[in-house]
Amino acid sequence: MPHVSQTRIPELPAVAPIVLAGRIAPIDERERMSAIAKTPLESPWRVTRTGLAGDQQADQKNHGGPEKAVHHYPFDHYRAWEAQIGEHALLGAPGAFGENLSTTGWTESNVHIGDIVRFGSAVLQVSQGRQPCWKLNARFSRRDMSMLTQMSGRTGWYYRVIEEGEANPGDELRLVERLHEAWPLSRLITLLYRDTRRYDELAKMAEIAELAAGWRALATRRIEKHAVEDWAPRLLGEV
Template sequence: MSALLIIGLQTGLPRTLGMPDAVEPMDREWTTGFFKEGVAGVRQVTALGIEGDGQADLINHGGQDKAINVYPSEHYPTWMEELGLDLQPGAFGENFTTTGMTESEVCVGDVFQCGALRLQVSQPRQPCWKLARRWRIKDLAAQVERTGRTGWYFRVLSGGPVRAGMKLERVERLAPAWSISAANEVMHHRKTDAAAALALAGCPGLSASWHVSLTNRAASGLQKTRARLNDPLGS
């Protein structure tokens, strides 16, 4: 049975930073929940996340399918070497900094449990511009996407207490073919593969937003294929 060890637990509420009239884009005013601080004690987890945590952009972040942001500590040494930064747990805005498994070993739909707490992997994490803004590296989100070192999200099936040092045991695997790495590959690098998009869209446990995006992509791809078959000369 595989497990994840939570070596860092981080939470943080949205805050506004920067200056409205700044000339440099990186210095302009922005509101973000990206900055997470380490928690030494126990926090309660509910369907919408961890006590004391919040997101500024509730359209693209948070919610039941993205209740907890997870990032493997195994990636930190590589990032520190590549970026020349001293990165500590929470540097990627994650709630759980873990060790034990990475994107190639964790699958969409996997269920992890410790006591009353029961969590399910819903999708890879898709970093946004705020990651780049935090570290003032314009292409950092693109680097994360390109390398596949994205981390993932948990939805909460059953709430309970959480703390750093807790071990989450994997107790169920619904889709062994759909590792986080495989899902990233389809979403970001095989954008014209309608069959793969449709297959991933049907993965049990996949987030609603990814299901919709992939279903739409597959439908669009099939329409284009039919159009080519009906008009092979493109006239």
């Protein structure tokens, strides 16, 4: 079990998530494969180092793995999406954004990088935000959905699994320890996608040990090159 600091745990309500998983299937007319379509997963839920037992990823280079083992997306955002893009069949229930955990009350504004969270007997740590990709375009039948998600800041986030374990209905996500009070995910997401040339901030970002190595390397490359990486292949998938 990770060391629990003696400082006061910040106020973040315990929440019982809806747990979802997906199976690999064609996502578009080109028959590109994805498991982004998530539906409720039968309990008990086994949480492993690489994700939920029963969940799949078609592209294991860019999805899943230890640093992106579990994806959390706030159901709080669904109403904002309806206001932005109009009614959509996918927005009627959790799972539209490929999330494994759906909750209300936790968002990018009150969840911080490095937060340690218990779920049943499993222990998770917030490792990075989400970098939306073209699969959201295919999922929503909108060419701009990935870009809209990125620029809205409503991206969701990923956990690494510190301790494997099992959870059951009624088990809540509970914040155990906060390591970086100054680094809510919203700050990281703004730096990554909006204030992209704040090199002083990028240097601080690159020093966060609990941040996924890929995001720290991204910050370092921007500082070295004084340039922002090309987002088009990720957002449009035209490669």
